[in-house]
Amino acid sequence: MATRTTTDAATADGFPTPRARLIADTALALLAERGMRGLTHRAVDEAAGLPQGSTSNHARTRQALLEVAVRRLAEREAQVLAPDEMPDAVGGTDGGPTDALALALHRYLTRHPELLVCRYELALEATRRPELRAYYDAAGRQFREPLIAMMTAAGSPEPERHALSLVAWCEGLMFSCAVGSYHNAVPSLDELRRGFEELLRGMLGE
Template sequence: MSVRSAGTPRTELIADTALALLTERGMRGLTHRAVDEAAGLPQGSTSNHARTRLALLETVVRRQAEREAVVLDPDELPDPAGGREALIASLALAVHRYLSGDFRQLLVSRYELALEATRRPELRAYYDAAGAQFREPLTAMLRAAGSKDPERHTLTLVAWTDGLLFTCVAGTYHATVPSEQDLRAGFRELLRGMLG
């Protein structure tokens, strides 16, 4: 398991370690004691930071959102004036990054958190708020690309993208990483169908 360097502030170390444990061991393997042990911290450190199971899960959701936000740097987001091709290029770049390298593990932890949020209403609100920060810019980009129904098109685009990511990480194509060119072709076809 890789966690951040020893010079990292303790709260980030706890969050990164908890996220890594969630990816490696699943929800049952994520405990306060396991985080302390994996991070090399004195027993009780994680409990001091996140007293309850819910607080620990909220810490993980927050860190998940922070880590996912760097998949596509804000400077790489398309200028709405760039039109549909700029949007396609950005989406393909982000998905390709998710499916290659270290970002792939973030998808595993995201699936674990999504399933847990279906069982815990108190986590659901926190999880949904974290997800909204990604959906809202996408809706704005679709509106700028000419969508007549950007909310519905956002749902379609997110569902298609999430399905692709799941299939290539945990599904029957788990060993497949589509090329960025193939991803562009897929997004182009999808957007053509939605936007005309």
């Protein structure tokens, strides 16, 4: 967790300053470590090593702070999943959607499980806050729409329905391996690849 103050300056991602990004990353770290009750403006200031009131100046309300966390989570998940680069990681060959999906999911489960905890904390909170629900759903569309496009390109006769089935399978696996009864049994890359092969074969045929 970051413990020093950074200088405000333009950044390359969606956050206007390093301080804004630090606040967002610290909010996620607190969510993973302490849960929703541990996420407060004061706690973010203290954990990030920022002057008191810095987080309130950036996100004045709790709703605003939660929106910051959702937006940063979506950005970090996009960096972790990075589907366009995944096929190149398999011996320099393009294994198609099976390898892309298996590699993305394996990297998420083995390297960034704390982001999954944040995802579940924010998803549950969104069920109680309609204004956050809309924001959370909008952030999630960046992942759903590429999957629909991928299934269309793969020849699916019902790409939206098949994308939903794919998301549901992935979500169930991530929950089980991150916080559920299989949290000590993360599948290997080969096991994930075989799982996706079976799933896609059922949708698309040989």
